[in-house]
Amino acid sequence: MAERASPLIVGAGPAGIRAAMTLVAAGLRPIVVDEGHACGGQIYRQPLSPDGRDATARYGSEASKAARLHHDFAALGTAIDYQSNTLLWNLRDGAAAILRDGISHRINYDGLILATGATDRVLPIPGWTLPGVFTLGGAQIALKAQGCAIGRRVVFAGSGPLLYLVAWQYMKAGVDVAAVLDAAPLSAKLNLLRALPLAPGIVLRGLRMALELTLRGTRVRSGVSRLRIEGESRVARIVYRAGGREHAITCDGVGYGLGLRSETQAADLAGCAFRFDARDGAHRPVRDAGGRSSIAGVYLAGDGARIAGADAAEAAGERAALALLEDRGLPHDSVRAATLEHALARIDRLRDGLEAAFPYPSHWAGDIADDTLLCRCEEIDAGEARRAIRDFSLTEINRLKAVTRIGMGRCQGRMCGVAAAELLAAQTRRDVGAVGRLRAQAPIKPIPVAVSLSLDERQHDPAH
Secondary structure (H helix, E strand, O other): OOOOOOOEEEOOOHHHHHHHHHHHHOOOOOEEEOOOOOOOOOOOOOOOOOOOOOHHHHHHHHHHHHHHHHHHHHHHHHHOEEEOOOEEEEEEOOEEEEEEOOEEEEEEOOOEEEOOOEEEOOOOOOOOOOOOEEEHHHHHHHHHHOOOOOOOEEEEEEEOHHHHHHHHHHHHOOOEEEEEEEOOOHHHHHHHHHHOOOOHHHHHHHHHHHHHHHHOOOEEEOOOEEEEEEOOOOOOEEEEEEOOEEEEEEOOEEEEEEOEEEOOHHHHHOOOOEEEEOOOOEEEEOOOOOOEOOOOOEEEOHHHOOOOOHHHHHHHHHHHHHHHHHHOOOOOOHHHHHHHHHHHHHHHHHHHHHHHHOOOOHHHHHHOOOOOEEEOOOOEEHHHHHHHHHHOOOOOHHHHHHHHOOOOOOOOOOOOHHHHHHHHHHHHOOOHHHHOOOOOOOOOOOOOOOOEEOHHHHHHOOOO
16 A cells, blocks of 8 residues: 655744644654745744844744744654755645755645745835835844844834834844834724733733833834835935824834735645635635635645734644644544634634734725835836726726736735735725735746756646
8 A cells, every 4th residue: 555645734933833743743754844944934033044142132022932942843853854945836736846956846745734924914105115125024034034134223114013023123132213103093002901811911011012112212103104215225214194294204224014914825726715804804715723724635824824923823733733633534632622722712812902903004005106116026006006997997806917917926916916905995995805816826936937847847747
């Protein structure tokens, strides 16, 4: 009898690590493919090389969690097939296409756990493509992985808990954080009272960060709007409106983001059904309480399924692995599964409160100036998109893509897709959930044109 293929885990952040540990404990040897050079994901990202900082300096209050996850994953050793610096770029015919060392390989798997994480969600603002402007996640990567800052005098702008976390991390690293500009009105923070009983440590830690920033002289402003970034060859200042007046702050770096969005392209290529999530303001793959998707043998865990944070990702990764074991007919801990589901439900209620405290400013989409670049890859501005919507009576995002090429560039709509959908919704006076979602296409992320295919990939590719 032929040996069954191994389960495949995509991502080695908190969800992927816990999924791998659970499968190994059950006697399986999963394959783990990870774009990073080492495990940890975005939240617990490890530096490319030693930079003199300890875990506390790099991860702050999350240092013990980071150290535990890194240690536990390293302890798996050869019990897993860990492939770092590896990009999953396609899923087809029950197999995965991965890119490693410039060569595409085909991986057959029996059970797929997608722990693909999340990336920044942004809306274009004037000047957002200037050198010196980074997403919040990009600013965090620079600090954690490269041990460098995005500027000497930095402003952080947008919304979401990550806004304050990254600003605080930069302050602790000795950077002059000139301001934190929060799109959410101050009154929205009253929703933190809903979250306080569920996770007092998390809420109080966030409030402490904001207080420490203020005490260090950082200007913290709520309810900001009409952001624009100015400069010639790079960032020189950021301008915003608050309290009915326009203000300007000089800076040489800007970290900007409006929360997170799930990386769902792999789930789309796997054939998973999607449903609009009003809380996240995005379409996300459907899953049950155990992490099962609509496709048998495909499981979803972590922020790639729904934005819920690192603690939820750990629990969801373990729960998805238990579901895989159950579906294979292997021994699994059903009591533990129920405990994890209870914990995830509690975190979900916490996220409801946090999202209400840091609402996404969807009304900004209607204010995007016509000459603001919307799609960087295809160099399409908001005015061109609006003209296409009007001239062709467009109401669906994939029709907008077909007419304008928005989302056809190197990023495959990963960065512009959300903004294009928001602009389309604002222009047609519809809810963003009603305009649809961009359908994922392979490659999920850019791959070299000259990539050489391995022999087994050529044999399975009808084009060869």
